[in-house]
Amino acid sequence: MTPDLQLVVERALAEDLGMAGDLTTTVTVPQDATGTAYVVSRGPGVLSGTAAVEAVFAAVDPAVRVTWHRRSGDKVAGGDLVATFSGSARSILTGERTALNLLGHLTGIASRTSTFVALVDGTGTRIVDTRKTTPGLRALEKQAVLDGGGTNHRFGLFDAILVKDNHIGLGGGLVPVLDRLAEHTGHLVRVEIEVDSLEQLRTILTYDAERIARDKSPVAHAILLDNMTPELVRAGVEQVRAHPAPVIVEVSGGVTETSVRALAEAGPDAISVGALTHSVTCHDFGLDLDVS
Secondary structure, eight states: OOHHHHHHHHHHHHHHHTTTOOHHHHHHSOTTOEEEEEEEESSOEEOOOHHHHHHHHHHHOTTSEEEESSOTTOEEOTTOEEEEEEEEHHHHHHHHHHHHHHHHHHHHHHHHHHHHHHHTTTSOOEEEOOSOOOTTOHHHHHHHHHHTTOBOOOSSTTSSEEEOHHHHHHTTSHHHHHHHHHHHOOTTSOEEEEESSHHHHHHHHHHHHHHHHTTOOOSOSEEEEESOOHHHHHHHHHHHHTSSSOOEEEEESSOOTTTHHHHHHTOOSEEEOTHHHHSOOOOOEEEEEEEO
């Protein structure tokens, strides 16, 4: 179990059990009752969150045996048996809701991601997540994106530079910001710059082309074309492809299932979709417990 997962599970169980534990189960279910619970998918999707479920029952009662009939990344259909939990009936009921909450949430993300990935199939464009994640759940949600066939963007503010419009405004304009980046970022730090016009894009490409001509490293490793039409994206991609150094082209900004295909056909390397994580629908699972 990773530290991130352990912390998530500890907090989720503490939230549900408080100091007194599962009052209903303690009062109504005999201590020695055992049983097997069957977890069934109530609709189509892509499974994610199996490690989280295992972590929940490891914390509640390590004697509960979790058996998977599908694994994270597998497609599931309505009626599919996904898992069985065997052991103390009290323990199964105590961990049930926390386990299914995590499983449903993460499967929802993987399923939404899979939908977007299918919509851009054949274009060569990757579907990428964002930092628009549930606080405290980012590591799990980004794994769910991978399970759905997507690609992870930077994890946080610490592992790459992404310059956005507010940075440019507060930094005195695009060229002064480029000067600061050139001075203060080492060759191991990845730099992406968001632009909302082709004029800004040309400024960056010209700046870096002049640096390359002087045998200096370019500043921008990636360009984010924000809120542009497919026609503007195509024009931007053409400019970047003519640049003397390789530059990744990412598209972002209100991307939906309806708009993503046309954007992908314009030729970017990646399309980032905040909706993969910020407005996902929880996948529905049912659990039936047979008590012996």
